[in-house]
Amino acid sequence: DQQVKQNSPSLSVQEGRISILNCDYTNSMFDYFLWYKKYPAEGPTFLISISSIKDKNEDGRFTVFLNKSAKHLSLHIVPSQPGDSAVYFCAAIIQGAQKLVFGQGTRLTINP
């Protein structure tokens, strides 16, 4: 049973426009959410996170939005840059536990 789902395997966006990556979860016990970014031949690297007590967290060009009632979160990247082309993983955790549950990833391609 996939507790964290990223339903779009890929996304293509023009440079300078907004990229929106989506993630849905089923376990209402999750109370902390993270986004990781992965380049080819490298491990995932932490990008941004949000606690369930917030509905928005911003870090530069990256903003994560959380809608708890819909069990949905999204990552906005604006403006998108070619270096943002990567696979993005959404992950969720119950704070106090240590098991991160990852989605399957979305491959983002930024076109010049």
Place this chain on the structure above:
Amino acid sequence: DAGVIQSPRHEVTEMGQEVTLRCKPISGHNSLFWYRQTMMRGLELLIYFNNNVPIDDSGMPEDRFSAKMPNASFSTLKIQPSEPRDSAVYFCASSLTGLAGVEQFFGPGTRLTVL
């Protein structure tokens, strides 16, 4: 400080052979995680250790897989015997328990191909 170190980076072996993947976590981190990435299932947690003790191995696919952490600076994931369906990228990650954000730091991965 060096990040998580994994070796080998690539491994090609034949079905039935034993495979050992190695990981050195970030110094001072007390939790270590082994993940497997496949196209079908994405990133799956196989097992994790806390203070060198295995806490949850429910993600280990079957008895052919085993993991050890003999000390705070070294862990191995062994597959014996290996099968073609084990072909995947295996990641090791470490974290500092209690650190706000529960961020895990990943190594570069080992790409395993079983022929």
